[in-house]
Amino acid sequence: RKEVEQDPGPFNVPEGATVAFNCTYSNSASQSFFWYRQDCRKEPKLLMSVYSSGNEDGRFTAQLNRASQYISLLIRDSKLSDSATYLCVVNVDYKLSFGAGTTVTVRA
Amino acid sequence: GAGVSQSPSNKVTEKGKDVELRCDPISGHTALYWYRQSLGQGLEFLIYFQGNSAPDKSGLPSDRFSAERTGGSVSTLTIQRTQQEDSAVYLCASREGDYGYTFGSGTRLTVV
Numbered sequence: 001r002k003e004v005e006q007d008p009g010p011f012n013v014p015e016g017a018t019v020a021f022n023c024t025y026s027n028s029a030s031q032s033f034f035w036y037r038q039d040c041r042k043e044p045k046l047l048m049s050v051y052s053s054g055n056e057d058g059r060f061t062a063q064l065n066r067a068s069q070y071i072s073l074l075i076r077d078s079k080l081s082d083s084a085t086y087l088c089v090v091n092v093d094y095k096l097s098f099g100a101g102t103t104v105t106v107r108a
Numbered sequence: 109g110a111g112v113s114q115s116p117s118n119k120v121t122e123k124g125k126d127v128e129l130r131c132d133p134i135s136g137h138t139a140l141y142w143y144r145q146s147l148g149q150g151l152e153f154l155i156y157f158q159g160n161s162a163p164d165k166s167g168l169p170s171d172r173f174s175a176e177r178t179g180g181s182v183s184t185l186t187i188q189r190t191q192q193e194d195s196a197v198y199l200c201a202s203r204e205g206d207y208g209y210t211f212g213s214g215t216r217l218t219v220v
Binding site for chain 1: 141143150151153156164193201209211213214
């Protein structure tokens, strides 16, 4: 079983729509959690950390459910520039495990 | 520098040759990671350096892969006798504290 699993998508949504997706992780000792964004042929860039109480950053909301070992990301009022692959990242003892990514395409 | 710098950005090599990939982390970052990403795949952990501690080499796929970090700063990933399955983007990241792993733009390695 992979350490971090994500629905690969793609999620094709119109501008202004809300899109949400999850990832699950297998190691209950995971200590911290992140969402990274990766554009085509570019390096991953930190989008946001994920805290136990849930957190927002503008149009982005992240949730963590430790009991069920899943993390979610919700994007409100999607913009064309949100089109990217979103990587779920889990940290165990300072070693990051990456999901394979969820592809989101926002269309005009 | 302001970010993590990797060189070369692209490398094409013949099967069987050795290659060296370089990573210059953010100044002062004590942790340095190497990952690789094959086409359409997720990131695969290779090796982790933390300060003066022994590196975590658990992700290196074979003994053809090695890495070193000199003076707690620049790191070099060496692949000996390259094979076609080594073709991937090799990404370096550095970190200070618990927040914000910053990635370099990667080296795209193609073995022909």
